[in-house]
Amino acid sequence: QVQLVESGGGLVQAGGSLRLSCAAPPRAFRNSNMAWFRRAPGKEREFVAAINWNGAITHYRDSLEGRFTISRDNASNTMYLQMNSLKPEDTAVYHCAAKRLSAATYDYWGQGTQVTVSS
Numbered sequence: 001q002v003q004l005v006e007s008g009g010g011l012v013q014a015g016g017s018l019r020l021s022c023a024a025p026p027r028a029f030r031n032s033n034m035a036w037f038r039r040a041p042g043k044e045r046e047f048v049a050a051i052n053w054n055g056a057i058t059h060y061r062d063s064l065e066g067r068f069t070i071s072r073d074n075a076s077n078t079m080y081l082q083m084n085s086l087k088p089e090d091t092a093v094y095h096c097a098a099k100r101l102s103a104a105t106y107d108y109w110g111q112g113t114q115v116t117v118s119s
Contacts, residue, residue, distance in 0.1 A: 004028060004096050009113030012086055020081040020113060022096030028108040029077040033099045035106065036070065036081050038092035038115075048094070049081060053101060086117045 008020040022034070035050035049070040050059045058070050069082040079096060094115055098108035 004098060004108055004110035006094060006096050006110045006113040009094060009115045011116045011118065014087055014117055014119050016086050016117075017082070017084045018086065018115060020083065020094055020096075020115075022079040022081075022110060024077050024079070024096075024098055024108070026077055028098045028100075029079075030074070031101050032108075033101065034070075034072060034079045035097050035099070036079075036094060037097060038090075038094045039112075040092040043092075045095075051079065083115070086115075088117045088119050091115060091117050 005023045006020060008018060010018060012018055031053050033050060033052050036048040037045050038048050039045040047061055048064060049061065049068055051070045051072050055072050060068060067083065067085045072079045092115060093112040095112045096110045097106040099106040
């Protein structure tokens with residue numbers, strides 16, 4: 001099984017920033033669309049942001065537009081999520097995922113990294 005590895009989570013005050021990273025093996029990264037999802041305790045997993053295989057196209061959850069920025073570095077097989085102006089409601093476990101262009105679903109996932117925003 002291919003495992004994506006997230007890092008960069010932690011505890012931050014409201015209004016602060018964090019940068020999450022997602023390291024992936026080449027077979028789960030090249031020619032793959034990538035995305036970030038998050039799950040708060042007692043809530044369903046929700047979409048955060050996505051980026052296509054070459055980084056030319058990005059999508060964001062409406063409520064996060066302008067605060068979060070997704071990017072990728074194909075040379076290092078790493079995806080990033082820059083999170084600014086963090087709010088307590090952003091507290092969740094953040095997961096990265098990969099979907100090969102030939103695949104129907106996101107079939108590679110990371111274990112998640114905890115983001116906690118205090119007020």
